Amino acid sequence: MKPIEKFLRSIINEAVDKAIIRAIRGQYTESLYGMIPSTKKVGISNLMEIAMRGNQGTPISRPLGTPVHLSPWEKLLFNPVHLFRFPTQENVGIRTSITIGHRAKRPMTLSIPIMIAAMSFGGALNKSTKIALAKAATAVGTASNTGEAILHEERKSAQLLIGQYNRGGWINTPDQYKQLDAIEIQLGQGAQGSAPQRTSAKNIGEDFREVYGLREGEDALIHSRLPGINTKDDFIRLVRRLRDETGVPVGLKIAATHHLEKELQIAIEAEVDFVTLDGAEGGTHGGSPTLQDDVGLPTLFAITRATEYFTRKKVIHDINLIATGGLVTPGQMLKAIALGADGVYIGSAALMALVSEQMVEVPIVPPTRLVVYTTEQTDQLDEDMAAMNLVRYLNACVLEMEQVAVTLGKTALTDITKSDLCTMDPFLAKASGIQLGYVAPEHQGRFFDETKPFLQTYEEHLQ
């Protein structure tokens, strides 16, 4: 082996030497090194997406959502207790259950505050993945969201199934939505806002057509508006009708936006049971980079603003808040709960957990290939193994949350609040009402008073 190694090393050495000499002596524009500053200027992802746009000439479809994360979860820290309040004793069980829709005739009680996000069969995922998600959710006592169409096998596997009354119109008839344990009126999502979406007929198989009730050759089209809902009153009437017809919790799902409070006011008037806020970091099976990267309000700020608004309007105990969009660690999920969310949805993280042990079996290609409807590996997922992986993942996540609850001296995850957090960012502290970790609680006001002149100087500098 030694002589081969020596030989290879000498070849590589010579090649690198020649490349460096050419780079130094040649024109910058002709040098291979020119790739490095160019790539650094636009970024590797942007370079590839520029090339894709140049090649395809249509909006490109990027899976899993934006790589841009604007929710600074890492700037929030939990505050453990030791003496002034004691940590919870280890033999005390931490309550993890939550109830969605206290005011509904049939509220929905979950054993853990993590739910599986809406990822539709066909439009996003294959059948085995949908069933594995439902089985795992049932095993841990939580709900999964079917997305925009009810898959018969998924309904059978899911003890609690949430479905979306949607802009494509596929669950919008009583025979469909009466099968659900909660109805989420879907007007938008974090990764795509309220933009229309189209699945081309060439990507629609027979099983997809059957579930969605599509004709052969017909595209699956999600409109920008919910059909028939063109005024605020139309929406309010829809919520009341669904609630009276079904008795299950009826909620609203929107992309989080800077107009949040105006949207929430209408949700309050409609007396929805829950609001699902999908932050700008929300995932998708495929959407244009511009909608993913440049549209929406980050999840962290959406939760704090919504909680504050619901508190101000005195509906915080009537309307559940479900947060979603880019939550991938148990710490992030628990921080979302501490900020006021009753529960969270996870999508991308659930899929990664699902394929965790199987991704090595299909090398070179991304793990998502096993779960997406349109891929070549779409029939290779081992459903039971996948479900068990997700069960283990969810259990581990909740156990980690319980550990935090113990160190905070709490006996229920829902008892964790903003006061259990501190932040290292003064702006975040001001915006969210979380105390600043730099200074003692009694000096918070003094700190901000004393730093005001510096901030004014900074503002003047900006002007």
Next chain:
Amino acid sequence: MSKYQDLKNTLSYIHSELNRVETMAGTLSSIERDHYNRLANFDHREILDIAVEEQIAARQLGTMKHMCLAMAEKIEEIKNAIDRGELVEGTHRDEAH
């Protein structure tokens, strides 16, 4: 009037049984949690999977306790509604629970 008294008696029975179920769920939940702690000490994949199931069972029993409490509260509301003479409206609203 005796019809309402029968209903109140039935509700009292359900209420007391729900309290029992709640206590039993709480006890079983702590037993399952203890099993998880013991089983999680074994470095064996299948035993660890059983431990995970035990932990999940503990949480679901905790959830049952929570549901029993919520249902007992609803029953209490119905009984109070009967006492206030709001039976018709009250039972109509609550029978779906």
